[in-house]
Amino acid sequence: MNRRQFMQLSALVLAGGAVSGPRLAVDQQQLFVLGRSFIEQPVDLFSSAQRKLLQAAVETIIPRTDTPGALDASVDRFIELCVAQFMTEPERTVFIAGLDELVNAVDQQQSDLITLLTELEEQHSDAVWYQLGNRVGNGFDSSAPFICQLKELTVVGFFMSEVGATQVLRHNPMPGQFDGETVLASDQPSWARNTPGDLS
Amino acid sequence: MSDAQFDAIVIGSGITGGWAAKELTEKGLRVLMLDRSPDVKHGEDYHGEHVSSWKLPFYGKEQRQLNDQEYFMSRHSGVLSAANRHLFNNDRDNPYQYDTTKPFHWIRGGGVGGRSLLWYRQCYRFSPADFNANREDGHGSAWPISYEDIAPWYDYVEDFIGVSGQAEGLAQLPDGKFLPPMQFYGIEKTVKKRIENKLPGVNMTIGRTAVLTENHRGRAACHYCGPCERGCSSGSYFSTQSSTLPAARATGKLILRADSVVERLEYDRDTKRISAVHVIDSKTGERLMFSAKLVFLCASTIASTQILFNSSSDDFPNGMANSSGVMGKYLMDHTTGIVATAVFLDNLDNYYYGNRPNGFYIPRFRNNLDQDGDAEFIRGYGFQGNSTRPHWGDLANQKGFGKAYKDALSQPGNYWAIGLAGFGECLPNANNRVTVDKAKLDRFGIPQVRVAMEWRQNELKAREDMALQAQKIFRAAGAVFTVTNGELNNPGEGIHEMGTARMGDNPRESVLNKWNQSHDIANLFVTDGSCMVSSSCVNPSLTYMALTARACDYAVTQLNKGLI
Numbered sequence: 136m137n138r139r140q141f142m143q144l145s146a147l148v149l150a151g152g153a154v155s156g157p158r159l160a161v162d163q164q165q166l167f168v169l170g171r172s173f174i175e176q177p178v179d180l181f182s183s184a185q186r187k188l189l190q191a192a193v194e195t196i197i198p199r200t201d202t203p204g205a206l207d208a209s210v211d212r213f214i215e216l217c218v219a220q221f222m223t224e225p226e227r228t229v230f231i232a233g234l235d236e237l238v239n240a241v242d243q244q245q246s247d248l249i250t251l252l253t254e255l256e257e258q259h260s261d262a263v264w265y266q267l268g269n270r271v272g273n274g275f276d277s278s279a280p281f282i283c284q285l286k287e288l289t290v291v292g293f294f295m296s297e298v299g300a301t302q303v304l305r306h307n308p309m310p311g312q313f314d315g316e317t318v319l320a321s322d323q324p325s326w327a328r329n330t331p332g333d334l335s
Numbered sequence: 336m337s338d339a340q341f342d343a344i345v346i347g348s349g350i351t352g353g354w355a356a357k358e359l360t361e362k363g364l365r366v367l368m369l370d371r372s373p374d375v376k377h378g379e380d381y382h383g384e385h386v387s388s389w390k391l392p393f394y395g396k397e398q399r400q401l402n403d404q405e406y407f408m409s410r411h412s413g414v415l416s417a418a419n420r421h422l423f424n425n426d427r428d429n430p431y432q433y434d435t436t437k438p439f440h441w442i443r444g445g446g447v448g449g450r451s452l453l454w455y456r457q458c459y460r461f462s463p464a465d466f467n468a469n470r471e472d473g474h475g476s477a478w479p480i481s482y483e484d485i486a487p488w489y490d491y492v493e494d495f496i497g498v499s500g501q502a503e504g505l506a507q508l509p510d511g512k513f514l515p516p517m518q519f520y521g522i523e524k525t526v527k528k529r530i531e532n533k534l535p536g537v538n539m540t541i542g543r544t545a546v547l548t549e550n551h552r553g554r555a556a557c558h559y560c561g562p563c564e565r566g567c568s569s570g571s572y573f574s575t576q577s578s579t580l581p582a583a584r585a586t587g588k589l590i591l592r593a594d595s596v597v598e599r600l601e602y603d604r605d606t607k608r609i610s611a612v613h614v615i616d617s618k619t620g621e622r623l624m625f626s627a628k629l630v631f632l633c634a635s636t637i638a639s640t641q642i643l644f645n646s647s648s649d650d651f652p653n654g655m656a657n658s659s660g661v662m663g664k665y666l667m668d669h670t671t672g673i674v675a676t677a678v679f680l681d682n683l684d685n686y687y688y689g690n691r692p693n694g695f696y697i698p699r700f701r702n703n704l705d706q707d708g709d710a711e712f713i714r715g716y717g718f719q720g721n722s723t724r725p726h727w728g729d730l731a732n733q734k735g736f737g738k739a740y741k742d743a744l745s746q747p748g749n750y751w752a753i754g755l756a757g758f759g760e761c762l763p764n765a766n767n768r769v770t771v772d773k774a775k776l777d778r779f780g781i782p783q784v785r786v787a788m789e790w791r792q793n794e795l796k797a798r799e800d801m802a803l804q805a806q807k808i809f810r811a812a813g814a815v816f817t818v819t820n821g822e823l824n825n826p827g828e829g830i831h832e833m834g835t836a837r838m839g840d841n842p843r844e845s846v847l848n849k850w851n852q853s854h855d856i857a858n859l860f861v862t863d864g865s866c867m868v869s870s871s872c873v874n875p876s877l878t879y880m881a882l883t884a885r886a887c888d889y890a891v892t893q894l895n896k897g898l899i
Contacts, residue, residue, distance in 0.1 A: 171390065172390060173389060173391060173392060173393065173394060196736050196740065197740070197741045198737055198738060204741075217393055217396075221396060221398070221399075223399070249736055249737070253736070265732055269732045270728050271728045271732065273395060273397045273416070274397055275396065290728075290731040294728075294745075296388075296394070297389040300388055308560060309558055310690065312559060312688065313518055313690070313691045314518065314688040315521055315685070315687050315722075316518075316521040316682075317685065317688050318684060319683070319685060319747065323746065324745045324746055328726060329562045330395035331395050331728055332395075332728060
């Protein structure tokens with residue numbers, strides 16, 4: 136911890152007493168200062184059966200190939216945090232019901248997960264989430280069915296993670312210059328992003 | 336602090352307050368700068384600067400419930416995030432009133448430096464035609480100054496803040512003193528060539544921006560990290576903290592007092608001067624009073640108007656410095672919200688390196704010399720544009736799982752997308768106005784402002800034209816697919832609110848004279864956006880800076896002559 140970080144943290148600790156309610160900004164700033172990843176915090180929402188299914192689902196969506204996959208990036212943990220703290224109550228209800236249906240379906244039908252996920256995707260193919268021009272950004276589509284919630288959080292949880300940003304995408308936080316005409320080689324990954332959507 | 340310490344009090348520390356503090360201290364005055372918000376120290380308090388995506392709460396997805404409750408206006412800025420929330424106004428704690436069926440969204444900074452830390456940094460000069468527009472078509476009142484009056488002050492502020500851009504020799508967008516321009520994307524070069532070949536009179540230039548492309552006056556060139564709105568400890572974009580505040584402090588004549596809410600100004604009938612500034616310390620609740628020979632009101636358009644209304648007295652029953660009765664009226668903003676997006680299949684073997692904190696600009700091309708025959712509106716608009724090579728966020732909403740999905744999302748999409756956002760001029764209209772509501776007090780017991788504004792016929796007609804012309808431009812540019820959002824944003828969301836204490840030669844029709852000095856009170860100057868007489872269609876901050884520097888020069892000259 137350098138001086139600037141120490142000063143910031145001291146100020147935050149002092150300010151902490153006066154803070155209550157939804158003013159999470161102080162905790163968040165402590166996270167920045169301590170340099171921890173967002174997912175390195177406790178969360179205890181899902182049962183072990185739900186967790187096991189979620190792990191299998193995220194790895195099915197983004198598997199480990201010659202580069203790391205969703206589980207390498209702890210995407211399951213990101214999603215559990217999002218469902219617990221980011222989602223609204225109706226969104227959370229949709230997600231947990233969807234997750235439980237998958238748990239039951241796998242238990243009862245012995246169907247493989249990719250088949251079940253593909254069926255879900257077909258069932259909901261008219262969802263707004265799939266519409267042309269729609270994109271995964273900073274917001275969240277409250278009308279999204281479970282399968283779309285799952286895919287969106289998997290994608291964000293993967294490509295914004297340290298593993299996804301640095302080992303799968305290209306990450307350069309301090310480019311030092313701008314060149315709008317570099318040559319794009321085939322199979323060259325995209326640049327990692329500062330935010331999921333379009334804040335600069 | 337004893338009252339006698341100060342020659343001038345500057346209220347507000349944003350773009351214009353910072354400039355006033357710099358100019359007045361450099362001319363030898365002892366200045367007290369007040370700001371209602373907590374201090375934000377350069378570098379040290381940019382908590383979110385260079386924070387990795389995986390350290391942001393929810394990796395940067397919007398914390399909707401927090402924003403719904405406390406930042407429901409700030410969120411409309413488009414640049415609010417967990418990485419800079421402390422730089423924004425808390426909208427729950429600092430309320431104002433408006434008719435919810437005709438919303439006006441007032442987007443404010445929440446720290447010292449104000450919106451200078453959060454702005455989009457575009458710097459365009461008003462043109463000679465802009466300063467003549469009201470006089471020629473009869474809307475609003477005439478500007479008391481011409482382009483020639485302000486041109487040397489544009490030079491002066493550009494030279495200090497550092498504006499990168501390309502000289503184009505266009506009458507409607509005068510060139511300035513530029514640092515080297517930022518580079519275009521390859522696709523933009525292609526598009527520019529096609530547009531300028533096929534559409535005479537339509538030009539495309541790189542954004543003129545207060546971001547440094549080379550080291551400048553002790554500040555470092557941009558390192559292209561991307562999110563300027565988190566603050567920049569290398570001072571590579573203009574803010575109060577990076578530029579004017581250090582200059583003012585270097586004189587040893589500045590005292591900055593944060594957490595100081597100005598409740599009202601006090602007028603002395605005998606001297607006909609502002610005799611005191613009444614302040615509430617937002618942390619302790621303590622009431623304080625400061626006096627100085629000069630008062631520069633730079634609190635932002637609506638806040639400055641609020642302070643003047645709340646300073647009513649027997650001498651000024653309708654608001655301080657409001658003998659004309661026009662104060663609060665003629666509120667303007669720029670129309671925004673017309674966004675057209677197009678897909679291009681050119682330059683696909685191009686990619687990019689670095690995050691350019693800037694876009695391109697298509698200056699006004701309608702009604703430039705005379706009224707265009709086919710235009711059902713007067714005045715004009717410009718387009719700000721930007722280009723993106725699609726990334727995983729743009730590509731995620733497709734079916735599929737597994738390696739193919741992962742690979743498709745890991746690589747840039749096979750097209751370029753260009754967006755055009757219209758910024759339209761707003762006519763001055765007396766019914767677009769700011770008042771105070773004495774029945775609605777804030778947490779300090781200060782009457783809140785009430786804002787009433789709506790887009791009117793000319794803005795709506797121009798909107799239709801923007802949508803049509805954007806399509807025309809994209810066709811000429813070779814787009815394979817385009818889509819347009821045709822709805823205007825709510826007033827306020829241009830974040831260019833201005834005009835409620837307009838300048839003018841006639842004291843019966845204006846609040847300020849041609850030097851931003853109150854017609855009624857010689858030691859009161861108002862140099863933020865409230866002084867504006869018309870809005871042009873270009874981003875106004877550079878003009879506010881130039882007017883502020885010019886007003887400071889005049890004020891000190893008058894002071895030294897014993898006339899104030």
